[in-house]
Each structure stands twice: as C-alpha cells, then as structure tokens.
Amino acid sequence: MLTIWIIFRREVAQYFASPLAYLIAAAFLLLTGITFNNDVALSITVKPVEPALIPDLLAEIMVLIAPLLTMRLLAEEHREGTVELLLTAPIADSSIVIGKFLSAWAYFTFLLALTLLYQFILVNISQPDIAHTIAAYLGIWLYGGATLAVGLLFSATTENQILAAFLSLITLLVLYFGDSAGQIVANLDVAAILFNLTLRGHYAPSFSIGVVRAEDVVYYAGVMAVALFIAIRLLESKRWRG
Amino acid sequence: MIVVKDLVRRYGTHTAVDRLSFTAQPGEIVGLLGPNGAGKTTTMRILTGFLPPTAGSVQVGGFDVQTDSLEVRRRVGYLPERVPVYPDMxxxxxxxxxxxxxxxxxxxxxxxxxxxxFDLLDRQHKLVRSLSKGLRQRLGLAQALVHNPPVVILDEPTIGIDPGQVIEVREVVKSLRQEHTVLFSSHILSEVEQVCDRVVILHRGRMVAAGTPEVLGRQMKPGTHLYVALGGKAPAEIKKLLQKLDGVHTVREQGAGFVISSHGERDQRAAVTALSARHGLPLLELRPIELSLEDIFLTLLEKG
Known part of the structure; x- marks a missing residue:
C-alpha cells in the first residue's frame, strides 16, 4: 500500500506540473461552463434544468479526455528508461500500475469536483433534483475510471505517447459507439448484448436518469479490473522482452 | 555476496549469456569487460532482478534472484547504462x-x-532536465546509493561523459570498495585495470577469462617477458643472439631494445647477463614487463 501511495503522490504532482494537464482542465471547464450557461438560460423560459447535464456531457467527451490524461503514464517510463529502475526497485509490479491509475482517477475527480460549482449555483437559483445529480455524478465518476483504465492499458503497450493515445481513443470509440451496431442487427437479443457491452449502455439508461443499479457499478469496476490486470501483465512482460 | 552459476539467457534463438559463472566477495570491485554485445548488460539486468535467467542460478546476499526477487532488489543499487531520470522532478x-x-x-x-x-546539495532544487550529462551521472549514482545497498551494479557509468568527470566517477567507484560489493562494466580496458580488483572478460556471452589483471596476464601468455637493451653490436645481430637463448620463443623490437618472451615460468635474466658478459655487450637495460590488459583482450578476441 505504501508503495502505491508513493507512486500515486509522484504522479499527482506530475499532473499539477504538466502544462498539458492544465490545458485539458481549461478546455474541460470552458466546455462544461458554456453548456451549463446555455442550460440555465433555457431553463428560464423553455425547460427545467437538467440535473445530469454535466455528467452527460462528460460521458461524451471522456472518450477524448481519457487518452490525453493517461497516454504519458507508462509510455514515458518506457521512453525515459525509468521503467528499468521501477522494475528493479523492491516493489510489486501491480503497485506501479495501480498507483498510476489512481493518480489519473484522482486528477479526473479533481476536475469533476470543479464542476460541482455549477451545482452550487443551481441550488441557489432553483430547486434541482439533488439525488438525480448525485447518481449521475457517481455514474460519470465510475465511467471516467473505466475510460482511464483503458487509457493506461494502452500506455503500457508502447513508449510512443501519441500512439498510446490513438490506440486508446480507437478502443474507447468502439466501446462508446458499439451499441450503434446493435441498431443495425435484426435481432433484439444481439442488440441488447451489444448495448450492454458498451460504456454508454451502463450510463444512459441508469445513472443519467438518476438510477443506481448494481450491474452498472459492477460493469465499470469490471472494465477497470480487466484493463488494469492486462496493464500489469504487459508491464511484467517487459521483464521477458528486456 | 554475488554467486553466478551456469547462467544462461536466451532471446529467441540468440544466446546472450552462455553458461556464465563467477563470484564477487564483499568489499570487492569486479569488472565485467567485453565489447558491445558481449552480454554485460544482460548479466547485470539478471542480477538486478529485471530479467529472469533462462537457466542457471544467481544469488545476491544469499537470496536467489528468481525465488526471492524482492529481497535481492532490496540489496542492490543499480545504475543502468543510460541514466533514467524524470526530467520534470x-x-x-x-x-x-x-x-x-x-x-x-x-x-x-x-x-x-x-x-x-555527490556534490549535488547546491543544485537540489533545480529541475533534473537542466542538469548536464555529468551531473545526471552523479544523480544516477546518488539514486543507486541512497538506500546504502550492500551490492552496487554500475553499467558502463563512465560512458558519454567528459574526461574530468570520468576520473571523478572512477574515484567514486573506488571509494565504494569499503562498504559495498561492486559490479562494474566497461569496454575500456585501462579503466577496468585501474578500478577493479578482479576482471571477468566476456565475449559473445561466454566468459573467456577471469582473475586479477596480473593473473590474466600470466594465464594468457605463460612465461616471462623481459625488456632487454644491449649495446656494442647492430640490433639485427643482438636479436639473433637473443633468439638462440634456450626457451625463448619470441623476440621483438621495442624502442631501443627488445621484448623477449619465453615458455613457462623460466626467468631469462641470468641467461641474458651471461650472454652480455660472454660477448662483451654492455647491458643497458633489463627488466621484467607485465602484459597490458589490452594485449590480453585482443588475444582472447582472436581466440574467440
């Protein structure tokens, strides 16, 4: 646990020292801020405020943000050669991967926490459905964790950060839009299976409408566990490849 | 402290290390010497627990690198050939x-x-990216020694740095002898001669010789080697006379005299002085010479 904490601390510090992380944060806040502003403006005359507005937006853009936040994590260790020192330090390989994953998730949590400012404003100017919002935030937090785990997995495959980001982007797009394939097959069961395999399939029909289902929590936890397990195995394989 | 026995490491069909055995005692600096591709880095990576061996056993401080990898890693300080750094720290x-x-x-x-x-205290708040190559080397040594490990493994620590820094790093390595067992790799022969107590010479993954630089000299070219300078006659005539001495197999010119090599441990000094007296040739110089590691290494490579 201590070694996970040491890795985690270094990586979190790295996020707050990285210009790219600040750029991502700026873009993140700009996009969510504009969306929130438009929704508040519409709520005056057209419709009530959307409690899951920010989480719904993030469900779409995490496919782009997660690769950018995670591409550096292991690819940089490979490129700089520091992976050789990490793998010869008296620590478990899993500590390296878990520490790095938790740091990315913590940074995402920090970004997510910044958007709570919008909820604070809403509480003061209207009567939003708080429970619905909490469910949606829980959902997007798990959803974000799953996308970051996939990003980390591809960062373990190469020393080229751009390639790592590209591979994870493709994979996340498949996981995101996979349910579209369900719409073109003429079989409801197959369509349901495809939908249930996608990231959106466990967010849109539940967390987004304020429903917390155990199966969705298990799905995101499962994606994280599988991706991290493969990332650990990929890191271990470095020992065999030299 | 380090016991390597019949170590083999293969990459596919290529054998990088082939039945390598050697030991290193506490307080000893052992040099791994060999050209690029000899298997030095692979051997060191196995010793640090980074690579598993294909066959054979490696023990560090009584712990096996395969079964007690974490214990081995606790006892080892490692500086890879390319100093790995986090530039933004x-x-x-x-x-x-x-x-x-x-x-x-x-x-x-x-x-x-x-x-x-390592004289880095005044730079402790600087970013690693701003350090020169020599300072990065010092930083690499600092990270390798910060936990005061009993075994220190340094993979070509003097490569790519300027001559002044090379001397500095060599002095640091020599100073480690007091408290650590040091495994030091290099392809610079004079460096290994200066720094190491014992040398393991590798070529194409195999150990071709091991011992102190002095012992290696004797192993490779058995017999005594004398430098002889005689006056009074033309060099060609002196050379003929020297060649006739019993047991002498090679006479070659060097500077103003000759290097004579004889079989076995035979000391030719008495024979040379007798020759000088018999022919009335003034003896200008007579001294035993040691073969340089360079000579030994080249001979081994020719054999390999």
Whole structure:
C-alpha cells in the first residue's frame, strides 16, 4: 500500500506540473461552463434544468479526455528508461500500475469536483433534483475510471505517447459507439448484448436518469479490473522482452 | 555476496549469456569487460532482478534472484547504462522518490547525505532536465546509493561523459570498495585495470577469462617477458643472439631494445647477463614487463 501511495503522490504532482494537464482542465471547464450557461438560460423560459447535464456531457467527451490524461503514464517510463529502475526497485509490479491509475482517477475527480460549482449555483437559483445529480455524478465518476483504465492499458503497450493515445481513443470509440451496431442487427437479443457491452449502455439508461443499479457499478469496476490486470501483465512482460 | 552459476539467457534463438559463472566477495570491485554485445548488460539486468535467467542460478546476499526477487532488489543499487531520470522532478525530489520507494527509514536524512556526497546539495532544487550529462551521472549514482545497498551494479557509468568527470566517477567507484560489493562494466580496458580488483572478460556471452589483471596476464601468455637493451653490436645481430637463448620463443623490437618472451615460468635474466658478459655487450637495460590488459583482450578476441 505504501508503495502505491508513493507512486500515486509522484504522479499527482506530475499532473499539477504538466502544462498539458492544465490545458485539458481549461478546455474541460470552458466546455462544461458554456453548456451549463446555455442550460440555465433555457431553463428560464423553455425547460427545467437538467440535473445530469454535466455528467452527460462528460460521458461524451471522456472518450477524448481519457487518452490525453493517461497516454504519458507508462509510455514515458518506457521512453525515459525509468521503467528499468521501477522494475528493479523492491516493489510489486501491480503497485506501479495501480498507483498510476489512481493518480489519473484522482486528477479526473479533481476536475469533476470543479464542476460541482455549477451545482452550487443551481441550488441557489432553483430547486434541482439533488439525488438525480448525485447518481449521475457517481455514474460519470465510475465511467471516467473505466475510460482511464483503458487509457493506461494502452500506455503500457508502447513508449510512443501519441500512439498510446490513438490506440486508446480507437478502443474507447468502439466501446462508446458499439451499441450503434446493435441498431443495425435484426435481432433484439444481439442488440441488447451489444448495448450492454458498451460504456454508454451502463450510463444512459441508469445513472443519467438518476438510477443506481448494481450491474452498472459492477460493469465499470469490471472494465477497470480487466484493463488494469492486462496493464500489469504487459508491464511484467517487459521483464521477458528486456 | 554475488554467486553466478551456469547462467544462461536466451532471446529467441540468440544466446546472450552462455553458461556464465563467477563470484564477487564483499568489499570487492569486479569488472565485467567485453565489447558491445558481449552480454554485460544482460548479466547485470539478471542480477538486478529485471530479467529472469533462462537457466542457471544467481544469488545476491544469499537470496536467489528468481525465488526471492524482492529481497535481492532490496540489496542492490543499480545504475543502468543510460541514466533514467524524470526530467520534470527536482534533484532532491528525484532522489527522495527512490529513497521512499526502497523503504529507506529516514529518507530525508539519507537524501541529504547522498546529495552532499555527490556534490549535488547546491543544485537540489533545480529541475533534473537542466542538469548536464555529468551531473545526471552523479544523480544516477546518488539514486543507486541512497538506500546504502550492500551490492552496487554500475553499467558502463563512465560512458558519454567528459574526461574530468570520468576520473571523478572512477574515484567514486573506488571509494565504494569499503562498504559495498561492486559490479562494474566497461569496454575500456585501462579503466577496468585501474578500478577493479578482479576482471571477468566476456565475449559473445561466454566468459573467456577471469582473475586479477596480473593473473590474466600470466594465464594468457605463460612465461616471462623481459625488456632487454644491449649495446656494442647492430640490433639485427643482438636479436639473433637473443633468439638462440634456450626457451625463448619470441623476440621483438621495442624502442631501443627488445621484448623477449619465453615458455613457462623460466626467468631469462641470468641467461641474458651471461650472454652480455660472454660477448662483451654492455647491458643497458633489463627488466621484467607485465602484459597490458589490452594485449590480453585482443588475444582472447582472436581466440574467440
């Protein structure tokens, strides 16, 4: 646990020292801020405020943000050669991967926490459905964790950060839009299976409408566990490849 | 402290290390010498627990690298050939990170001490990216020694740095002898001669010789080697006379005299003085000479 904490601390510090992380944060806040502003403006005359507005937006853009936040994590260790020192330090390989994953998730949590400012404003100017919002935030937090785990997995495959980001982007797009394939097959069961395999399939029909289902929590936890397990195995394989 | 027995490491069909055996005792500096591709880095990576061996056994401090990898890693300080750094960390933060990761009980004090030792204290708040190559090498040594490991493995630590820094690094390595067992690789023969107590010479993954530089000299070219300078006659005539001495197999000109090599441990000094007296040739110089490691290495490579 201590070694996970040491890795985690270094990586979190790295996020707050990285210009790219600040750029991502700026873009993140700009996009969510504009969306929130438009929704508040519409709520005056057209419709009530959307409690899951920010989480719904993030469900779409995490496919782009997660690769950018995670591409550096292991690819940089490979490129700089520091992976050789990490793998010869008296620590478990899993500590390296878990520490790095938790740091990315913590940074995402920090970004997510910044958007709570919008909820604070809403509480003061209207009567939003708080429970619905909490469910949606829980959902997007798990959803974000799953996308970051996939990003980390591809960062373990190469020393080229751009390639790592590209591979994870493709994979996340498949996981995101996979349910579209369900719409073109003429079989409801197959369509349901495809939908249930996608990231959106466990967010849109539940967390987004304020429903917390155990199966969705298990799905995101499962994606994280599988991706991290493969990332650990990929890191271990470095020992065999030299 | 280090026991390597019948070590084999293969990459597919290529054998990088082939039945290598050697030991290193506490307080000893052992040099791994060989050209690029000889298997030095692979051997060191196996010793640090980074690579598993294909066959054979490696023990560090009584622990097997395969079954007790974590215990071995606790006892080893390692500086790879290319110093791995985190460019965006400060010098202090970098060493502190490795100290914590290796479980140093009082990391701040240990970092302070090691930065002082390598003269990095005044640069402790600078970013690693701003350091010169020589300073990065010192930083690499600092991270390798911050946990005071009994075994220190240095993979070509003097490569790519300027001559002044090379001397500095060699002095640091020599100073480690007091408290550590050091495995030091190099392809510079004179460096190994200066720094190491014992040398293991590798070629194409195999050990071709091992011992002190002096012993290796005797192993490779048995017999005595004398430098002889005689006056009174033309060099060609003197050479003929020297060749006629019993047991002498080679006479070659060197400077103003000759190097004569004889079989076995035979000392030719008495024969040379007798020759000088018999022919009335003034003896200008007579001294035994040691073969340089360069000569030994070249001979081994020719054989390999």
């Amino acid at each position: 400060t010098v202090r933060g970098y060493v502190l990170f490795w100290a914590r990761l290796r479980g140093v009980p009082r990391p701040a004090a240990a970092v302070e001490a090691v930065l002082k030792r």
